Amino acid sequence: MNLAMTDRAGLRLSPGWVRAGIVVLAVVAWEVAGHTILDPEFISPPSAVIAAFPRILADSDIRHAILVSFYELLAAFGIATVAGIALGVPIGLHRFTLRSALPLVLLIYSIPQVTVLPLFVLYFGIGPASKIAFGVSHGIFPILLNVVAGAQTVEPAHLKAARSMGAGRLLIFRRVVLPHMVPSLFSGLRLGMSATLLGVILAELYGSQAGIGYYTQVFTNSFDPAGMFALVAVLAVMAIILNEIVRRAERRASFWRVTAR
Amino acid sequence: MTGTAWRARAIQIGFVVVCVLGWIYVGNARLISPIFLPRFDRVMTELLRIVSNGTVFVYLGVTLFELFAAYALALAAGLTVGFLIGRSRFWVAVFEPLLNGIFAVPIVIFLPLFILFLGIGIESKIAFGATYAFFPIVLNTIGGIGAVDARFVTVAQSLGATRWQMFKRVLLPAALPVIVSGIRIGFLIGFFSIIGSEMIAGLDGLGSQIVQLGEGMNTAAMFAYILFVILIAAILNTLLSLLQSRFNRVAAAS
Missing domain, CATH: 1.20.5 (Single alpha-helices involved in coiled-coils or other helix-helix interfaces)
Incomplete structure (x- = not known):
């Protein structure tokens, strides 16, 4: 389908260009407003945000905070991924576990996680451990549920064939189950990634002395919006990099699908 | 069942x-030390006490007021923007990736800005909850309208439907199930983000009460409040899914 729009002058506009134009327009409007009507103690124009980058990156405390957040995010995502797969595959592969364990997963998932955030701080302290644990509690469910859904799509005939040819559990998992799960696993990983990020940032905002979430609060309270926006941009870059890693891994893991087509 | x-x-x-x-x-x-895990009977006594003397309902009232104000804003904005964008495939192609991209960034990182602009009172909670609830509503509205079978639209057009008739008779009924599920998700996300923002920086409401009890090491009362919030969330969720399934049955029958 061709989505290009032809205007009265006969100019063809593609959605991508229009989208870029809107973004540019918004940034320009933000810049202009930042110099005219907006209070510089509350919001800074984009140019000031860009100018703030070298300043905040030169501060060793903030470099440390960025590393801490990145470490928490990676650790939480790693644990959520391993645990999500380790729990999801056995739950999804067998009818018995599916019927008995899945309702429990859904029950726990239905608890609004923010309400138990103070408990995570109570049990894990205000250091990185509580952020990682809270991140895991957010990230694990999308991964687990998608893995369960993916494992259910595995053809029983394929499992039987592999078993009758003498494949061991590990081999069956690597050669039969995993390739089948790739699409739903990776959509789970992407959802889990942004959920983990949400959990880590929430926990950092709630109570900590380090990490990006803590410093955004410091910057806001000291009326330094340029520094705050720059930190948010760092965080966004972090999220984009991790998302890109997941996407690349997905492409590599599903190579056989493309060739099969 | x-x-x-x-x-x-x-x-x-x-x-x-x-x-x-x-x-x-x-x-x-x-x-385990009762500070980490208070005795079950103490938590239950505490829960009964706050429910029977009505303290919990004062906080619940504040939180629900914030929630409904935020939800009204998010509904109005989300449905309007969603319909405006969703009507044209071109604008869907322009805006959908943009909105999805913004939603992927944890908006909670901007919470300090909300507080800075609107103070630590209920205004910042309303604005924050409305921002979070807006995205599922607008994205599902766009998705729902986009998924309407193109043949329906063509048929209605060839029968000479006006814009309003098209909206009321074709687009709205066909898109409603998806929109309604967005409306439901938006409500729950709004509820949780309001509780979260009350916890991080609030003076009033259930979230801030949980945090204050925790800081006072009154864990039994904190557990009681947490259980109460979980119960409220479960009740709201059940009500919403009942409404949704009733709604879908009516829509399917018509």
Whole structure:
């Protein structure tokens, strides 16, 4: 389908260009407003945000905070991924576990996680451990549920064939189950990634002395919006990099699908 | 409910019972300090006390007021923007990736800005909850309208439907199930983000009460409040899914 729009002058506009134009327009409007009507103690124009980058990156405390957040995010995502797969595959592969364990997963998932955030701080302290644990509690469910859904799509005939040819559990998992799960696993990983990020940032905002979430609060309270926006941009870059890693891994893991087509 | 649904419910109830029994055992055997895990009976007494003397409802009132104000804003904005964008494939192609991209960034990182602009009172909570609830509503509205079978639209057009008729008779009914599920998700996300923002920086409402009790090391009362919020969330969720399924049945019948 061709989505290009032809205007009265006969100019063809593609959605991508229009989208870029809107973004540019918004940034320009933000810049202009930042110099005219907006209070510089509350919001800074984009140019000031860009100018703030070298300043905040030169501060060793903030470099440390960025590393801490990145470490928490990676650790939480790693644990959520391993645990999500380790729990999801056995739950999804067998009818018995599916019927008995899945309702429990859904029950726990239905608890609004923010309400138990103070408990995570109570049990894990205000250091990185509580952020990682809270991140895991957010990230694990999308991964687990998608893995369960993916494992259910595995053809029983394929499992039987592999078993009758003498494949061991590990081999069956690597050669039969995993390739089948790739699409739903990776959509789970992407959802889990942004959920983990949400959990880590929430926990950092709630109570900590380090990490990006803590410093955004410091910057806001000291009326330094340029520094705050720059930190948010760092965080966004972090999220984009991790998302890109997941996407690349997905492409590599599903190579056989493309060739099969 | 079917047989499997009953069995699932039975397993869930059994699990909760086992957890409560384990909790009572741990409390009686003094395995964990009551600061970390207060005794079950103390939490229940506390829960009964705050419900019967009405303190919890004062906080609930504040939180629900914030929630409904935020939700009204998010609904109005989300449905309007969603319909405006969703009507044209071109604008969907322009805006959908943009909105998805913004939603992927944790908006909670901007919470300090909300507080800075609007103060630590209820205004910042309303604005924050509305921002979070807006995205599922607008994205599902766009998705729902986009998924309307193009043949319906062509037929209506060839029958000479006006814009308003097209909207009311074709687009709206066909897109409604998806929109309604967005409306439901938006409500729950709005609820949780309001509780979260009350916890991080609030003076009033259930979230801030939980945090204040925790900081005062009054864990039994904190557990009671947490259980109460979980119950409220479960009730709201059940009501919404009942509404949704009733709604879908009516829509399917018409």
